Amino acid sequence: MALESNEYPDKSIHKFESMLKTDDVYFFDAEDFEEIIHHYLNNGKISLGKKAIQIGLEQHPNSMELKLLRVEVLAFEDKFEAAETLLDEIQTINVANEEIYIQRANIRSKQDKHQEAVNLLLEALHITEHSFDIHSLLGMEYLFMDNYEQAKLSFMRCVEIDDQDYSSLYNVVYCFEFLEDFDGCIYYLNDYLDRNPYCEVAWHQLGKMYLAKNLYLEALTAFDFAVISDDSFIGAYFEKGKVLEKLGRYNEAIENYESTISMDDPTSYAFLRLGKCHEKLGNFDLAKYYYYHTVHEDPLLDKGWLAITDFHFGQKNYVKALHYINKAINIDGENPKYWKKAAKIYFAMNNFDEADFAYKQAVELGNYELLTWKNWAEVLSKIGDYNSAIQVLIQGLEFYPDNSELTYKLAGLHLKNNDLGEAKIILSKAMKIDIGKLRQFEKEFPEFIEVDWVKALVSKIKKTTK
Structure with missing residues (x-):
């Protein structure tokens, strides 16, 4: 399997590239070629990787690892028949090489034969002591097959092998979420945190599970521990702010959203939440300030335009509300939410013809909500x-x-x-x-x-x- 390119020294790469430029022939150990090839493949330089494989096999024609890297490239280029032929050749020499099964599984996966890929990976498990990568690949195959229960177990095994593998931890949580087993996920994460009490990722995910069950105080505690574990964890501040909003503690929510802005470039989402909080507190000038910044930061964020429109609508300033929803429509005229909002404003202004047109647009763009039909009929009745x-x-x-x-x-x-x-x-x-x-x-x-x-x-x- 390809490794991270930053694990390799630059010396062999420079020597190899110098050889290509001068047409001189330098000798490299097979391990040197492996490093060079991994570097190129991991950086998307496939043609250089193929060149290194070619020269490597010329110098080391019996190297299993170089042949397997050639198989990897052939599979990447969808040359499955050639890859299988080379794997057959390798297997006659070395039957007990788990990489053969992994590469065959990769080919089956690319052909959408995921159960065959799983079977091959299970065979690989029987002949290797290094099972982490295989369990990870199994997890992905099970996801392709929508078998979330088995995928979850495979990624759990990865976490057992390496409890710092946060990618697998995220995948475990994803499977629990898809299965809607929030209680099971909460139990699993708490058990994980008993062993890794300062893992900000696990605390963050635990908070999200509590939030899904509307257990706001428990969620708040989890996000607090995420921040304690890593006081620069922006995601935890965001989630903590959302919980505090739900609890009506708007000033504290504002503090957390402001923390995210002070740590990194401000996002449209942070501005939007700040605007919502200030509006709840009656700080209308500040609410407008942040709503304007929301749409300036991301003109395509429909929640921003809807928020600033709703703000003016709530103030009964229908002219301004109409101005902003029309600006949104000019940017994205295919958004049914904008047309529905425009219809509501036109209705409030007793402009029923325009309201009729706006509701028609909303429905044609896929808005089939109950209130849309009810309100549209009311407009036509008027x-x-x-x-x-x-x-x-x-x-x-x-x-x-x-x-x-x-x-x-x-x-x-x-x-x-x-x-x-x-x-x-x-x-x-x-x-x-x-x-x-x-x-x-x-x-x-x-x-x-x-x-x-x-x-x-x-x-x-x-x-x-x-």
Whole structure:
């Protein structure tokens, strides 16, 4: 397997490159060639790596390690048949070389034959004492197969072999998360921390698990220990700030977000959270300051534009809210969240035609939320376009077929449109779905409550639902 290039001295590399420039022929030990090849492969210099393999095999034609490196390059270039032929040749000479199985597994993996790759790696485990890399490769193969339970066990084995292997630790947590086994992950991380009490990575991940279970105080304690273990761990300050926000401790959250800015270049996310905290505290000028910095730092962050728009909307400054959401739309007109927000602003400004257009754009871009259908129908109702409002609700009910709110609204619009037969059927259905929401219908369409057939239908449904 290729090693990190910084493990190699530069002397052999300089000597090799000097040979290439002068056309002189220098002799290198096979181990020197391995170092040179690893250096080039790890730095993406494949052509130089291939040149080193060629010259290396000319000088050391029986070197197994150089042949295996040639196999690695052939597999990288998807020359699987040539790689397999060379592996067959190597295996006739040295059957008990685990690297043969690893390279065969790599080829099977690249061919999407992941179970075959797993079988080969399991064979490799039987003939080697150095199993860390094989367990790591097994974990990745199991991930390709969506077998998160087995992947978790493989990465756990890596952590057992090397408890400082944080990459495998992250993968263990990822598997627990995917399996939604937060309790199991919490137990595992606590057990790990009993052995490694100053591991900031484990404390950070433990805090995230507690946060997933809404155990805010436990999460806060974990993030505190992450910061104690490494007082420059920016991620822990971020997460701690998020927990403090949820606990309503906004001033403390601000301190943590400000810590991240003082340690590294400020991020749009840090500015956004600072703006949210100051807005909660009523520090509106500071909130605006940080929201403006958010969108300046990252104009593509939709949460930034939505935050500054919501801020002005909350202040009932609809003109400013519209200005900022339109700026967002000019940057990313394919974002359905922006169009939905624009529709809400237009509605507040009684600009129903523009609100109708904005909701149409939002839906065409994939926003199918319940409130979108409900509010769009309300906009069309305000215009008096009951036919279009009815069609919108029919579309919405395709996504939410048993939603009583949409069904009551559809019945009311049919009544307004003088479709009495359809109105009776739909109103009856709405009351059967949820008779308790009838009050909403009465409030929205009060002109129909005293109609005789409506009163009779209500009475009938109430009797059958008792």
